[in-house]
Amino acid sequence: MTLFQRLDAIAVVTLDHPPVNSLSHALRRHIVDALTAAEADPAVQGIVLVGNDKAFSAGADVTEMGTPRQLAEPMLTQVLARLESCRKPVVAAIGGVALGGGLEVALSCHGRVALERARVGLPEITLGLIPGAGGTQRLPRLVGVATALDMILSGQPRSARALADSGLFDAVVADDLVAAACACASRLAAAPLPRARDRQADAAAVRTAVEQARARLNARQRLQPAYGAALEAVAATALPFDDGLARERALFLELVPSRQARALRYQFKVEREAVKLPADFDGAPRPLQRVAVIGAGTMGSGIAISALDAGLEVILLEQDGAALARGRERIGEHYRSRVAAGKMAAAVAGAAEARLRTTLDWAALAEADLVIEAVFEDLAVKQEVFRKIDAHARAGAVLATNTSYLDIDAIAGATARPQEVLGLHFFSPANVMKLVEVVRGARTRAEVLATGMELGRRLKKLPVLCGNAFGFIGNRIYNAYRRQCEFMLEDGAWPEDVDQALTGMGFAMGPFAVADLSGLDIAWRMRKAQAASRDPRERYVPILDRLCELGRLGRKSGAGYYAYADGKQVATTDDTVRALIMQASAARGIERRPLSAEQIRRRALLAMVNEAALLLAEGVAVRASDIDVVLVQGYGFPRWEGGPVFWAREQERATLEQELEGLAAIVGHGFVRGDLALLLD
Ligand code: NAI
Numbered sequence: 001m002t003l004f005q006r007l008d009a010i011a012v013v014t015l016d017h018p019p020v021n022s023l024s025h026a027l028r029r030h031i032v033d034a035l036t037a038a039e040a041d042p043a044v045q046g047i048v049l050v051g052n053d054k055a056f057s058a059g060a061d062v063t064e065m066g067t068p069r070q071l072a073e074p075m076l077t078q079v080l081a082r083l084e085s086c087r088k089p090v091v092a093a094i095g096g097v098a099l100g101g102g103l104e105v106a107l108s109c110h111g112r113v114a115l116e117r118a119r120v121g122l123p124e125i126t127l128g129l130i131p132g133a134g135g136t137q138r139l140p141r142l143v144g145v146a147t148a149l150d151m152i153l154s155g156q157p158r159s160a161r162a163l164a165d166s167g168l169f170d171a172v173v174a175d176d177l178v179a180a181a182c183a184c185a186s187r188l189a190a191a192p193l194p195r196a197r198d199r200q201a202d203a204a205a206v207r208t209a210v211e212q213a214r215a216r217l218n219a220r221q222r223l224q225p226a227y228g229a230a231l232e233a234v235a236a237t238a239l240p241f242d243d244g245l246a247r248e249r250a251l252f253l254e255l256v257p258s259r260q261a262r263a264l265r266y267q268f269k270v271e272r273e274a275v276k277l278p279a280d281f282d283g284a285p286r287p288l289q290r291v292a293v294i295g296a297g298t299m300g301s302g303i304a305i306s307a308l309d310a311g312l313e314v315i316l317l318e319q320d321g322a323a324l325a326r327g328r329e330r331i332g333e334h335y336r337s338r339v340a341a342g343k344m345a346a347a348v349a350g351a352a353e354a355r356l357r358t359t360l361d362w363a364a365l366a367e368a369d370l371v372i373e374a375v376f377e378d379l380a381v382k383q384e385v386f387r388k389i390d391a392h393a394r395a396g397a398v399l400a401t402n403t404s405y406l407d408i409d410a411i412a413g414a415t416a417r418p419q420e421v422l423g424l425h426f427f428s429p430a431n432v433m434k435l436v437e438v439v440r441g442a443r444t445r446a447e448v449l450a451t452g453m454e455l456g457r458r459l460k461k462l463p464v465l466c467g468n469a470f471g472f473i474g475n476r477i478y479n480a481y482r483r484q485c486e487f488m489l490e491d492g493a494w495p496e497d498v499d500q501a502l503t504g505m506g507f508a509m510g511p512f513a514v515a516d517l518s519g520l521d522i523a524w525r526m527r528k529a530q531a532a533s534r535d536p537r538e539r540y541v542p543i544l545d546r547l548c549e550l551g552r553l554g555r556k557s558g559a560g561y562y563a564y565a566d567g568k569q570v571a572t573t574d575d576t577v578r579a580l581i582m583q584a585s586a587a588r589g590i591e592r593r594p595l596s597a598e599q600i601r602r603r604a605l606l607a608m609v610n611e612a613a614l615l616l617a618e619g620v621a622v623r624a625s626d627i628d629v630v631l632v633q634g635y636g637f638p639r640w641e642g643g644p645v646f647w648a649r650e651q652e653r654a655t656l657e658q659e660l661e662g663l664a665a666i667v668g669h670g671f672v673r674g675d676l677a678l679l680l681d
Pocket of ligand 1: 295296297300317318319320323373376402404425427428
């Protein structure tokens with residue numbers, strides 16, 4: 001392979017490891033060899049490193065992780081030292097992305113030139129790490145501590161256009177990247193070579209910026225060690241460069257094996273697995289261009305927005321004109337506010353809205369490749385809707401229901417083509433939440449499932465395959481968890497004890513705050529519907545029913561488990577609720593004992609783990625890790641704790657088994673014990 005091409009006095013070194021120039025051993029070797037050759041060539045005055053259209057370099061090579069090649073020389077840090085000490089100016093020409101180690105390469109060059117559309121960032125924090133090859137030391141020296149902290153703590157890439165005046169780039173150009181980079185290298189050759197390491201930061205300014213950033217961390221960030229480590233590493237820019245570099249390295253190496261970083265790596269991997277159908281269920285997806293959504297309520301409008309954003313045509317159908325107009329308005333308002341906030345170009349929003357057609361005429365369904373209903377959660381209503389869908393949808397159309405709990409087969413049975421029916425369970429708000437449970441009915445064809453998964457991917461979501469069981473994966477686990485949390489109220493905890501224990505480990509919200517937010521009446525209605533079939537020997541906590549009887553339906557009625565003043569939750573439960581809870585304990589003959597945060601967490605997690613084992617045994621989940629993806633993406637489980645299955649795998653097996661015995665005693669009649677071996681082995 002040629003090491004470089006010479007353009008006049010500049011050696012142009014092309015990084016050539018498609019698709020994204022990940023920093024494999026071969027590429028690292030190539031950079032060093034090219035530098036050595038260019039340095040030795042008297043006709044060369046400067047060097048330009050350029051990637052491909054997509055990427056300057058997207059960072060470390062994940063396929064090398066944990067293999068000897070990752071540590072084979074030259075290691076990344078050696079490449080960077082070589083770049084920095086090159087006697088001729090080296091300029092990074094960034095056309096696509098420069099991320100993580102890729103940006104660290106660019107930071108070690110003497111100059112940087114980028115296309116306006118290039119994107120640069122240090123995403124390590126999203127994997128529970130910090131940049132480990134000088135990113136925390138060189139970036140602040142170039143762009144200032146505040147901007148560097150923003151980039152390191154958010155992990156989000158920024159466009160070169162937005163960073164044009166930051167000090168990161170010598171030039172940001174619209175086109176002719178290589179020419180601009182060559183001109184930059186020639187310019188730099190005339191003077192002492194600028195190196196990030198030679199700039200000394202102002203110690204007081206560093207301290208102030210770091211403390212301000214620390215104060216801005218939110219509660220969930222504070223729980224993750226990588227945020228503290230990132231602040232500490234950036235604070236070390238006040239030290240001499242090599243000391244700062246050593247500090248960064250030590251912090252990085254400490255994070256790599258941490259539970260949180262392992263959990264985030266695990267999530268990264270299992271999310272990619274979850275969206276693939278196992279071979280037994282896989283088929284070829286059918287073409288998708290036009291989607292019909294029935295019901296223009298909360299979910300229907302969200303699903304419609306999501307499909308419009310993905311470039312699909314949408315037919316939105318309702319039963320009455322007023323509801324249709326409200327749905328149309330909700331979608332219009334969404335696009336207006338996106339444009340007003342500068343998040344979407346007016347032309348893009350206009351084009352999305354132009355793909356939307358609203359109608360009251362069922363005959364319009366004949367034009368759809370996929371029909372999804374999001375009407376009221378009532379089996380009879382859904383069956384009636386599916387009879388109409390069956391009458392109008394064309395042959396070969398995929399028919400989907402967004403039901404949260406209902407039996408897919410009972411819905412499919414209303415049609416003459418149950419093999420074309422599946423569940424597509426979106427989460428609210430449907431245009432924001434990434435999870436979609438793709439539910440397989442008894443007769444669903446493989447290609448119908450594949451089309452459901454494909455729709456999920458087209459909508460930039462995370463589709464996860466589930467079997468048809470009450471609550472599918474997510475709500476089934478959530479119900480077991482919520483039920484366990486209700487037991488804890490009877491056993492001695494207050495709602496705030498439970499909620500705080502769980503938010504204290506990183507849950508987005510506690511179960512009682514969630515219940516108040518979604519409204520207690522939904523659960524109340526379901527509990528009443530199930531009352532006749534409930535086994536009286538089962539442990540049943542009546543607190544929610546009593547709250548509803550008092551008109552405490554949650555946040556919308558001003559009170560639920562908590563009281564709300566000016567729309568804000570009052571921190572502790574009031575006397576009325578405490579009295580109700582104490583009555584429930586007394587009725588069950590329980591002597592209340594306070595529960596520690598740790599006891600609360602373990603009981604809540606164990607309830608999830610047991611249900612996860614049952615779901616796996618029943619085939620509702622096909623992979624244990626899918627359960628973790630569902631809980632993290634749909635239920636606010638802290639991503640950096642990996643999910644209930646990941647958690648269980650971190651525990652002592654014997655302790656878990658023993659605690660499950662305890663759980664059986666707590667739950668009592670009707671408890672079914674899951675087989676941990678399915679999850680852990
Ligand atoms: P919603 O009450 O906001 O909207 C339902 C819409 O369907 C209404 O506009 C109604 O006019 C329309 N509709 C009712 N019967 C109809 C019929 N026969 N033909 C045409 N349109 C009809 O309800 P939401 O919250 O959007 O829920 C819809 C479905 O999505 C339910 O099955 C629900 O379980 C499910 N779901 C709801 C979630 C949520 O958080 N709200 C989350 C996930 C699923």
